[in-house]
Amino acid sequence: MDTAPTLKIAPNNAAFHTLAADIFMGALNRAAAKNGPIRVVLPTGSTPLGLYRELIAHHAHRRDLWDRFHYVALDDYAGLAPDDRRLFSNWLARDILTPLSIPPTHRTIFNSAAPDPSAECARMDAQLDSNGIDIAVLGLGTNGHIGFNEPGSAFDARTRLIHLSADSLAANAAYWGGMDHVPPTAYTLGLGHIMRARETILLVQGPHKAEILHRMLHDPISTALPATALRQMYNVTIVADQAAMSAAEPSPQT
Ligand code: PGA
Numbered sequence: 661m662d663t664a665p666t667l668k669i670a671p672n673n674a675a676f677h678t679l680a681a682d683i684f685m686g687a688l689n690r691a692a693a694k695n696g697p698i699r700v701v702l703p704t705g706s707t708p709l710g711l712y713r714e715l716i717a718h719h720a721h722r723r724d725l726w727d728r729f730h731y732v733a734l735d736d737y738a739g740l741a742p743d744d745r746r747l748f749s750n751w752l753a754r755d756i757l758t759p760l761s762i763p764p765t766h767r768t769i770f771n772s773a774a775p776d777p778s779a780e781c782a783r784m785d786a787q788l789d790s791n792g793i794d795i796a797v798l799g800l801g802t803n804g805h806i807g808f809n810e811p812g813s814a815f816d817a818r819t820r821l822i823h824l825s826a827d828s829l830a831a832n833a834a835y836w837g838g839m840d841h842v843p844p845t846a847y848t849l850g851l852g853h854i855m856r857a858r859e860t861i862l863l864v865q866g867p868h869k870a871e872i873l874h875r876m877l878h879d880p881i882s883t884a885l886p887a888t889a890l891r892q893m894y895n896v897t898i899v900a901d902q903a904a905m906s907a908a909e910p911s912p913q914t
Contacts, residue, residue: 665862665877665896669905676865676901677710681719683897684711684797687859688725691794697730697766701796701854702756703807704734704748707863708799712756726760732793733784734854735807736770737843738777738821746836746843747772770847781819781847788819788853796857800864802872803827804885808848815889817850851889860893864900870907873900 668683670676691698702708720726736748744750749769757767768787774780798806803825809817810825823845824832833839854860864873876887890896 663892663894663896665890665898667905668897668899670899670901673710673865673901676899677714680708680711680861680863680899681714683861683899684715684795685719685722685725687795687861687897688722688729690859692725692728694794696728697791698725698728699730699732699768699791699794701732701734701793701798701849701857702752703797703799703863704751705799707865708797709755711797711863715756716759720760726762729760729762729766731757731762731767731769732788732791733767733769733847733849734796734798735846735848736772738770738772738845738847739843740772742771742773744772746841772847777821777847781821784819784847784849785853788849793853793857794859796854796860798854798860798862798890800862800869800872800876800887801828801831802868804872804876804887806851806854806886806889808846809851809854809886811884811886813851813886814883815855815886815892816852818852819847819849821845821847851886855889855893857893859895860890860897862887862890862896862898864898864904866901867903867906869900869904873898873904874907 670679740747771780808822829842832842836842879885881888881891
């Protein structure tokens with residue numbers, strides 16, 4: 661086990677998605693060596709969409725893996741009805757889970773409409789405490805967040821309800837046609853759960869991520885920049901495109 665993240669750099673957009681898919685399938689195969697369900701955290705956002713398309717187009721035949729695949733939600737908006745299309749669980753159902761025939765019984769998701777948010781967090785904590793995470797696939801927010809662990813989030817944080825930061829409200833507005841359509845609160849797994857994942861894949865793409873990727877790799881490890889927590893985790897692979905790496909390393913490995 662190694663706490664130094666491994667950097668994998670793709671020269672362009674198309675190569676980024678195939679590289680991400682190859683690395684993900686490698687992790688899935690390794691996780692399959694143990695018995696039982698393979699518990700995988702998946703992110704929403706624009707970055708992983710190409711990965712999901714690749715998995716559906718080229719790896720759907722691996723029923724030996726997908727039949728054991730169990731999706732674990734990273735985060736989701738709070739207070740929405742179960743059929744609301746903005747729910748991240750519904751987004752991922754559309755983009756990857758249903759196309760890969762992952763049944764609802766293999767999805768650990770937030771109950772967004774739960775009447776008692778603290779009981780809902782405790783329910784997710786209990787799930788995570790008993791089952792853990794085999795693979796965490798994560799995106800990197802331009803403010804350094806992981807899931808909805810916004811700047812200031814403790815590294816040992818548990819599942820909780822948060823108010824979206826101004827940065828996250830603005831980033832999410834792009835998907836739902838304006839700020840007014842973005843729910844103001846969300847559930848997120850805490851970094852305490854995420855940091856115990858057996859393997860982690862961080863996807864970082866585009867020139868707008870170059871500065872935060874550089875800071876994540878080189879700034880002091882601190883809750884002010886939640887993604888620096890990944891430097892304290894085992895088995896982390898960062899998959900980046902050249903544009904995101906431009907500020908991060910002078911001569912990136914390929
Ligand atoms: P993005 O989101 O993939 O849309 O850039 C990443 C994140 O905010 O976690």
